Amino acid sequence: MNAKIIRQQYLDQLALSKDQNVIKVVTGVRRSGKSTLLGLFQDTLREQGIADSQIQSFNFEEEKNVELRDWRKLHHRIEQKLVPDKMNYIFLDEVQKVAQFEEVADSLFVKPNVDLYITGSNAFLLSGELSTLLTGRYISIHVLPFSFSEFVQVFPEEHNNDRLFEKYLTSSSFPEAINLAKIDDKLANNYLRNIYDTVVNKDIAERYQIRGRIDFDRVVKFVFDSIGSPLSARNISNFFKLNNDNIFHGTIKNYLDYLTKSYLVYPVSRYDIKGRRLLTTNDKYYVVDLGLRNILLGSTPGSDVGHRLENVVFLELLRRNEGEIFIGKNEDCEVDFMVQMVGGERIYYQVSYQVNDQPKTLARELAPFYKIRDNYPKFLLTMDLVPEQFDGIKKVNVVDWLLNQ
Incomplete structure (x- = not known):
């Protein structure tokens, strides 16, 4: 059985920015542990009493989410499941696979009851339109393989x-x-x-x-x-x-x-x-x-x-x-x-x-x-x-x- 390594340094950074009015952008080379990190953070949220209904998580490398690579369908799915009058935690993993994903990020960011986390495997995630869109509205957490x-x-x-x-x-x-x-x-x-x-x-x-x-x-x-x-x-x-x-x-x-x-x-x-x-x-x-x-x-x-x-x-x-x-x-x-x-x-x-x-x-x-x-x-x-x-x-x-x- 593989040991579960708690990546405390990165979890602490996510915890500090939780519920803050910034998008959390987690970057790093493929297979460095970004998806696992998001899973660990979701476990932390549940331990703090956050209900499963308030957490929506999508990994766009998974077959079941291929249809949601259409940003309109993704946005509609998230909107449908938002819990009113409570903070909702939205995790979009390997979001660069969603064409025009910046449209989703922009729409969710302006909602007062959404805390948004996105990951990507290359720096293009923070280039071009998204970089312009997110100027002053995001923090970047860069994940490396194991120390x-x-x-x-x-x-x-x-x-x-x-x-x-x-x-x-x-x-x-x-x-x-x-x-x-x-x-x-x-x-x-x-x-x-x-x-x-x-x-x-x-x-x-x-x-x-x-x-x-x-x-x-x-x-x-x-x-x-x-x-x-x-x-x-x-x-x-x-x-x-x-x-x-x-x-x-x-x-x-x-x-x-x-x-x-x-x-x-x-x-x-x-x-x-x-x-x-x-x-x-x-x-x-x-x-x-x-x-x-x-x-x-x-x-x-x-x-x-x-x-x-x-x-x-x-x-x-x-x-x-x-x-x-x-x-x-x-x-x-x-x-x-x-x-x-x-x-x-x-x-x-x-x-x-x-x-x-x-x-x-x-x-x-x-x-x-x-x-x-x-x-x-x-x-x-x-x-x-x-x-x-x-x-x-x-x-x-x-x-x-x-x-x-």
Whole structure:
């Protein structure tokens, strides 16, 4: 029996916005757990005394709801079942499958007794007409695959967190992929391949009518293989030219945009710390799931461990949502991550697999910190077990950091 993981971070965000006059938009890559999250929140509502008659939930990937992909029929069905003089909680899951769904959202939003929740598997949900329609009227909650703290809960029989982290670092964090891998790795691998094919075929290729699928797949593999490395459409194009493959840099720029909007990858811009300006070239990209990367590249899970660790840290920073994430550039050095918080404060992070008994590696990782002339917190995250401090710079075990210990 699969363990039921309570995704408290996301439930807390939904609870805070409950009954507020904003539409709750839950986004995230396919199979990251958005539908399960809505189900958990509906259970919470029932525990609070909300009657089933006040909750309407529709998943538009289910066969029984195909007819309701017509927005007029959907609107009529919801209207018929609204309970007067009580708050009604409406959940529209994978709503991008409903043509002109923004008409339904607009109509329901203006009703004082409707609290509306919608989910979608790509950023197009918040682009175009809906973005204009919802300006100032929605909050976005972005769902990622399991964090390490959630991953640990799936294996209650394993008490060695370091051993679990090695597994987390080399496998998938998609909820169902983790459960399938417990049975057979081949099942999990097939599942991950299906996720990738669905995202590429349905969310990208069909929408943009991509004809050069071979070129597209080459670009995707290149990006997945280059996590944590500076990339631009032009330098990717130049790489392919060296191998006698001509892919126009404008086409590559579009491909990068499609990958970002489908939540397969996340770009991180570079920020000039000394010059206090955003740099517009050579973003770094991180993948939504390392298991997905294994499948696409056919790579050995234990390889490229430094960039894998960096990818895990980036996704955790994204989950914590403490501020905007940048790559910090300072003169000829770079800090792996700089989190710029709303109040103007910052936190800096360097990520290195190990530095103990490696004085050259330690010096290299600390060097960017010493060039930063401010007193904001600075962390060096490593797999080393013993915490240390170097002139106020804290070296912290990354497993402890991920578990908030």
